[in-house]
Amino acid sequence: MKLKLQIILRYLKSQSHTLKVTTLLSSLGVILGVSCLVLTMAVVSGVQTLIQKSVTDLTGDMILVYRGNHFDTDILKQELKKVTPEFLALTPFVSSQGIVVKKNQILGIVLHGIQESSAGNVLHIRSRIIHGDFNLEKKDSLDNVIIGKEIAKKLKIHIGDTFQVVIPRPSQEKIQSFSPIVQKFRLAGIADFGKFDYNEKVIVTTDQVVQNLLGLEGQYVGAYLKFRNTEKVPELTNKISEALGADYKVRSWKDLNHNFFSAVELEKVVIFIVVLFIVIVASFNVSSTIFVGVLRKFADISILKTLGATRKFIIKLFVLQGVFMGVVSSFLGILLGVLLALIIRHTKLINVPGDIYKFDYLPIDIRFTDLGVIFLVTVLICFLSSILPARRGANLKPIEGLKYE
C-alpha cells in the first residue's frame, strides 16, 4: 500500500496545470456537497437536541408514575442503583390537572408540584426562566408559581400578578362527582420550556402546595429520574420497567414525544439521502478526473505491468487516488461545514418564525456520529466512482501503452 500511495502522490504532485485545475474543481464539488451535508445534519440534530432538552429540563430523563398510593423515594433509589449504574438521581413529584381563571378567561393547565430540595439534581427549570425569578416560596400567604410563557401571553399575566387555579377534587361521598378547590397564586416567574404544549399548559409550584390541594399528605404520584447518559435512557426503559414491576409506569424522554422523535429520525435519513445527491453528482467529476489521469498514464501503467504489476495492483493504485481525493475532500468539507455551522450558531444568523417552529433561530448541534457517517459515506462514494476508470487502466495490455510513447 505504501508503494501505491507513493506512486499516486507523485502523480498528483506532477500533474499538468490543466489536470491540477480539474482535480481541484472536482474536489471542490465534493467539498461543497460535504459541507452542505454537515450543515443540514447539524440543523436536524439541533432540532432533536432542542426538543430533547426541553423534555428533560422539565421532566427529567425518565418519568416513573406510581400506580399505588404511596412509595418510598429512598427504597426506589436503592432499587434503581441496583438495576443500572447509569442512574444518578431522582426527584419526586405530584401533579394535577386544573383550570386557570383570570379576568373571565379560563385555560386548562397541569399543576406540577416539585420537591425543591432535590429538583435541582434532576430538572433544569431555573435556566428556563425568561422573566422574574425561580422563587416558589410563600409570600404574604400566597404561593409563588412559575408558568409557561404561552399561559402568560394568553391570560395577560405579569410578574407579581395573582390568579386563581381551580382543581377538581374527587368527592368522598359520591364516586363520580368532583368538588372544586380554588387557590390563589402569585406569578414569580415566566419560563420558556422550549415546547409549545409545555408553555401553554405547565404551572410549576412546590410539592406541598399540590399535596395540600389534593389532600395527599406527604404523598407523591411519581418521580423524575436523571441518568449519566441521556441518549442511553430509552434503551433502559424495559430493564427498569421489568425490575420495578407493574407498580410503576416507566416512560423515557423519547416515549413522551415518540411520534415527534420518530418523525425527525426518518426525516433525518431522507434529508441525508437527498443532500447526499450533491456528493454523488460531484463524485462523477472525481471519476472523470481519475479517468483522464489513467489515459495520461497509459505508458506508465504499461511499464508497471512490464515490471510485474498485476491488474489488482493497477486497480488499487487508481482506486487509492479516488479514496485519497475522497478523504481530503470530505475532511475539508467537514471543516467548512463545521465552520459554517459554528458561525450560524454563534451569530444566530438565520431566524425562523418561533410560533410555527417552536424555536426562533436555527438550532445547531454538531454530532461526531453525524460527521463520522458523512466522512465514511463520502469516501465510499469516491471509492466507488474510481473503480470504473481504475479497471480501464488495469485492463490495458502491457504493450498497448508503450505504443503511445
Place this chain on the structure above:
Amino acid sequence: MNNLTPILEAKKIHKVFWQGNRELEVLKGLDLRIFRGEAICIMGASGAGKSTFLQILGTLDRPTKGELYYDGISLLKKSDDELSTFRNKSMGFVFQFHHLLNEFTALENVMMPLQIAGLAQRDCEKTATKLLTFLDLRQRLGHYPKELSGGESQRVAIARALVSSPSILFADEPTGNLDSINGQKIQDLFFELKEKLNLTLIVVSHDTNFARRFPKILQLRDGMWV
C-alpha cells in the same frame, strides 16, 4: 530442469492483427528454442515482426496461435496476473526508449520491480544502489530521468531490468536511440553483464555491427525465419 531443456521454447507462433476488416498476419508459425546462457539476436527489416515476436516471447502479448514454454512449463495457460508475477521474477526488459517513470528518481526506478515484488524498502534500496554503482551511476541516484543523458537513462533502464536477477533479458533496439559512442558502451555492457550474471540474452536489432557480436543471429522476413 536439465541443460537439454530449453529455458524458452516457442512453438508455431502466429500473430494476427485486424485493420478494420483486413486480416494482417504478422507472425506465421515461428518456432524457437533458447537454452540457458545463450545470446541471440533477431534481425529483420521494419515490419518483419521482430518486436511483436519479442513481446510474445516476453509474455507482454499473447499469440493468436501457438505455444510458449519456460523451462518446460506452458506460459500461455497462465492468467495475466500470473504472467505479471512471472515477468517480475524471471524476465527483464530494455526498450529502444528508456521508458523510465518520469516522476521517480533513478534509484526509485530501479527499486520499482523489487517493491512490486513486495520486498522491504531497505533491501530494495540496497540492491538498487549496488547495481547502479556497478553501472557507474552512483552520482545519479537522486536524479530524475529528465536530468539524465540518453546513455545514462538507458543504463538506469538496464539496471531496472536486471535488479530482480531475471534469467532472461529481452532488449528491443536498445541502442537505437543512442549516438554511436553511447551505443557502443551499452553494447559492451550487455555482453559484460551476460557473462557476469550468466544471463540468457534475446535482442532485437537491425544494427549489423551489434548483431555480429552475437553467437547466434536469426533473420526474420514477413513473419517467417529466413
